[in-house]
Amino acid sequence: MSSASGTAIASSGLTKRFRSGQLAVDGVDLAVPAGCIYGFLGPNGSGKTTTIRMLLGLVEPTSGSHQLLGVTMPAGSNAALPRVGSLVEGPAFYPHLSGRSNLARCDAADRTADPRTARARIDGALDKVGLLAAAAKHYRVYSLGMKQRLAIAASLLRPRELIILDEPTNGLDPQGTREVRSLIKEIAAAGTTVFVSSHLLAEVDQICSHVGVMRTGRLVFEGPLPELRSRGTARVLVRTAEPALAAQVLTRLGLADVAAADGTASALLGAAAPERVCAELVHAGVPVAGFQTLRPSLEDLFVELTGEGFDVDG
């Protein structure tokens, strides 16, 4: 009925310049296919959260437009947002209320939620995130993991077509991270589109089908995860007692960026088949002690897209 276009989130030229003059988001064109798990990647400060705030109508874009589930935002907030669950920049609840009361508060604020089913829906959401036993405890005494899970529960109070989670595993221990990850998989398995922002690659690697990569306010890559992987160019690494000879062979085979060092020779694989390269080396009499094809890790690709750690642009 809804995402007739098949796009859960679409934006064009989404831009935010804060009053301070800082350009936080610069012309972002998102296209999040319905039904996918979309990893929204980028280093801290690359504009992920501001983009999410704009998507949800919390921050008004300086220019550009966007649609959630086919509804133009922010004009259609009241129509679109009840179908969207979200967690923005960490969980935020009333410390003196219990987990259950906090969810009741969220539900009461929702003008489209049916009060007669509230109790069942709230307990259902708490159960889904494993907080039912701690439902009566004050939010204040929750651990960080419990707080994150309560926030996810709030986004699950009603069946949603799209869930937007901003850094849902921020500050969690490995167990908590695992729990959140399996929860996201469960949500997605039920047919909900999940848009999850993160600066943790491992997380994205394990669950996402699509990724968007932000760098200093710009979307520098968007597409299916395999496409990002295939961007990386593999290298062959030959371990040999005669690196100079090996390098000659590699050059003869037309490989680029040939390098010979003490005991190794390497080159960009390009279109060549690694097994053929290996056979040629052996055929040419190179004593091959080891042969490896090195594909860049997702982290290498990520760093390539977003710049080195402390290298702050602009």
Added chain:
Amino acid sequence: MSTADVVTSGRLVGDPQADRQPGPVAQWVRFLRSELGLVFLRPRNLALLAVLAVIPVLLGVVLRASGSGGGGGSGPAFLNQVAGNGVFLALLALVTMTTLILPLTIAVVSGDSIAGEAGRGTLRTLLTVPAGRTRLLAVKYLAVVIFCLAACAVVAGVALASGAALFPVGRVTLLSGTTISLGAGLIRLVLVTLYVGAAMSALGALGLAISTFTEHSIAAMAALLIIAVGSEVADSVPQIAAVHPYLPTHWWLSFDALLRSPVAWPELLHGLLSFGVYLVIFLAIAWARFTSADITS
């Protein structure tokens, strides 16, 4: 990714049996009840109400112990009538507490209204629900108004009860010299309480407006209190008498118009008009600010 998934999730949301949308009144009432629960069950606000309840009792006990009369003419209005009629303790309490303690209470609740949610981060949670910005603001202000009326009712009610316990109670002699029955006097007291409630509600609108400009509720509370006290100070400087009628606090104590026979309507209506103007202006400012503000907290 497949269309089947999309259709499934669409059906989940659209299922009319599972989820029926509440009526327009029901959804407002539910949100307002939730807000009132937050305001009235908050320990800090309960402590403020307790203070409002204790002061009139202390006032009554001190007057009783000091043997009536007071300073013979000096001191606040109604002070000399309390010994003769306990009903006047309620009026005395309203007069003495309207200058500082009631505004302080209102500053705490109205200053916290939006700024508190912003500071806690719950504002983004509520707005993405979505609560609706105008709707949230309206519910916040309604809760402030109800708190104002409750605060005034606590003062008047407790003062009346302790007045009745400590002093004789009987027919009420109005400021104009006319004497009316106790029942009619109590009705006047209810009207006075509502008048003070209206004054505090106008102050609450100011507080709500300030609250939309900050994430620090303490800052909003302090700002409102400074405005209230500053206005009262300005109101006592005769050199600027021309601006007195326009000060937000000028008409706060004009409820003695209700204690005359006949009621001094021009003064009373002037006061109510002043509250109404302040209320409309500052609700408009609050709305304009809140519906356009970037929520970055």
